[in-house]
Amino acid sequence: MTSHNLSPTMTSHKVYLLFGTLCIASLTSGLTSDLFLSTAETAVLLESEEQLLGFVHQCLTQTARRTGNAEYNRLARDLQSERRSLPQTQDARHPVDAYVGLRRFTQYWDKYIATMDPLVARSVEKSLAQNRLVYPDSEVLQQARLAIVRLQAAYNLSASHLASTATANLTDSDTASLAAEAEGTGFPLVAEGWRMLGTAYASQGGHAEGELLNHHRHSESNQVVHETQTLHRRNAKFFSLCQHFQDIDDVTALRSEGCVYTRGSIPLNRWKTEVLSRDPYIVLYYDFVTDREADTMVKRAMVKLTRALTGPTPNDFTLKAHRRLGKIAWLRDNSSSVFERVSRRAHQVTGLHTAFRPRASFGEDFQVVNYGIGGHYIPHHDYFKTKNAFSVAETYLKDSGDRAATFMIYLGDVSLGGATVFPDLGVGAPPVKNAALFWYNFNPDGLRDPRTLHGGCPVIIGQKWVANKWIHEISTAMTKTCRTSPWKPVNT
Numbered sequence: 001m002t003s004h005n006l007s008p009t010m011t012s013h014k015v016y017l018l019f020g021t022l023c024i025a026s027l028t029s030g031l032t033s034d035l036f037l038s039t040a041e042t043a044v045l046l047e048s049e050e051q052l053l054g055f056v057h058q059c060l061t062q063t064a065r066r067t068g069n070a071e072y073n074r075l076a077r078d079l080q081s082e083r084r085s086l087p088q089t090q091d092a093r094h095p096v097d098a099y100v101g102l103r104r105f106t107q108y109w110d111k112y113i114a115t116m117d118p119l120v121a122r123s124v125e126k127s128l129a130q131n132r133l134v135y136p137d138s139e140v141l142q143q144a145r146l147a148i149v150r151l152q153a154a155y156n157l158s159a160s161h162l163a164s165t166a167t168a169n170l171t172d173s174d175t176a177s178l179a180a181e182a183e184g185t186g187f188p189l190v191a192e193g194w195r196m197l198g199t200a201y202a203s204q205g206g207h208a209e210g211e212l213l214n215h216h217r218h219s220e221s222n223q224v225v226h227e228t229q230t231l232h233r234r235n236a237k238f239f240s241l242c243q244h245f246q247d248i249d250d251v252t253a254l255r256s257e258g259c260v261y262t263r264g265s266i267p268l269n270r271w272k273t274e275v276l277s278r279d280p281y282i283v284l285y286y287d288f289v290t291d292r293e294a295d296t297m298v299k300r301a302m303v304k305l306t307r308a309l310t311g312p313t314p315n316d317f318t319l320k321a322h323r324r325l326g327k328i329a330w331l332r333d334n335s336s337s338v339f340e341r342v343s344r345r346a347h348q349v350t351g352l353h354t355a356f357r358p359r360a361s362f363g364e365d366f367q368v369v370n371y372g373i374g375g376h377y378i379p380h381h382d383y384f385k386t387k388n389a390f391s392v393a394e395t396y397l398k399d400s401g402d403r404a405a406t407f408m409i410y411l412g413d414v415s416l417g418g419a420t421v422f423p424d425l426g427v428g429a430p431p432v433k434n435a436a437l438f439w440y441n442f443n444p445d446g447l448r449d450p451r452t453l454h455g456g457c458p459v460i461i462g463q464k465w466v467a468n469k470w471i472h473e474i475s476t477a478m479t480k481t482c483r484t485s486p487w488k489p490v491n492t
């Protein structure tokens with residue numbers, strides 16, 4: 001499976017231009033610690049490493065000339081040798097690789113950038129900010145460590161397994177700080193795994209391999225299982241389903257009621273449909289969008305990403321909760337012919353109107369979500385329990401009712417992890433690029449269906465892109481008949 005590991009918005013040409021300006025004063029704003037929530041943004045930053053070092057080298061030699069201080073020349077030479085030993089490829093998809101890459105950046109800051117005129121520091125930050133990037137600080141690193149520890153707990157991953165599958169090498173001080181992070185967040189046995197690995201490194205005078213690592217993996221994993229059970233007790237079913245779907249990469253191995261062809265409202269169209277549950281009705285439509293449509297949505301969302309918030313109603317979505325770790329962007333149907341076409345197609349396949357209307361809209365704007373490493377969405381319902389939940393937040397949703405159905409498109413594959421699961425039903429779907437998952441949040445009687453509790457599993461390797469289209473009650477009211485039986489697919 002492939003994934004979007006490079007930013008579609010920042011080409012290598014743009015990265016090249018990143019540090020084109022010298023020493024212009026300007027401070028960046030922005031939430032640095034949110035950087036790790038998007039693998040796409042981390043990847044762009046790591047891609048610019050060589051360019052950044054070139055720029056800093058130029059500043060060091062200029063400063064040496066201006067001040068006559070030989071120390072700057074020494075630093076410039078050190079930096080050149082670091083530049084020469086940069087890894088051939090920068091990989092932000094594996095948690096350990098992304099962490100090591102970001103850690104290097106913070107070291108450059110301490111060692112080279114902070115030693116010069118503050119204007120240099122500001123100019124580095126400004127160049128990045130122009131491309132919606134931030135310089136990683138110790139908070140970003142801490143978030144990266146936390147993501148690693150949470151992934152270990154969620155998927156029962158040992159320290160040695162993580163370290164041995166990465167391309168980058170961890171240092172003793174990395175293993176020590178990962179151990180401290182795990183200890184501090186209440187995962188003492190995960191911490192022990194990192195300490196044991198640190199000891200193994202030390203005794204081998206480098207990086208432990210082979211048998212030693214296998215030994216650690218074995219002895220650590222049972223303990224991690226135990227911790228997962230106690231610390232993730234409240235979402236135990238969710239995490240165990242996530243583990244189950246992590247092992248599935250052949251979609252035919254899905255627990256499903258079978259694959260059928262669905263005819264949409266246009267008679268010639270037939271959709272390959274995996275029925276995951278009949279009651280409540282949950283289906284996966286394969287090849288719902290084309291690669292080009294998916295990539296366009298990703299590209300357009302990438303430049304608008306902001307940290308996803310949650311809250312009791314859309315009127316007060318202010319919580320930066322751990323329940324939802326990802327970034328979002330809203331795309332209106334009529335802002336692109338691609339979005340309009342995809343929205344119309346969702347209508348054709350489901351039989352439910354999805355179009356935007358300035359008042360009492362059938363559907364919401366597309367909400368594109370990007371999850372980075374460790375990004376997840378803990379189980380929740382898409383509907384709101386409050387009446388008039390949308391009355392203030394968005395005028396176009398006034399009088400449209402609640403979220404009666406969800407249409408969610410996978411805009412990319414995920415290398416590992418990131419399934420969507422329904423813990424009360426025991427079903428789920430691995431993210432399959434271009435497929436769309438559809439379900440009703442209400443039952444045919446017009447009542448909210450609590451069995452639709454669902455969540456997005458943590459991403460282990462790569463990143464995840466989805467586009468949600470929530471369809472409101474006003475749309476289902478037009479197609480709903482007075483039945484009490486389960487929903488039936490349209491025109492199958």
Ligand SMILES: O=C(O)CCC(=O)C(=O)O
Pocket residue numbers: 369377382418419420421454455456457466468
């Ligand atoms: O990412 C997923 O798989 C689920 C997303 C979701 O539930 C949501 O955005 O409401």
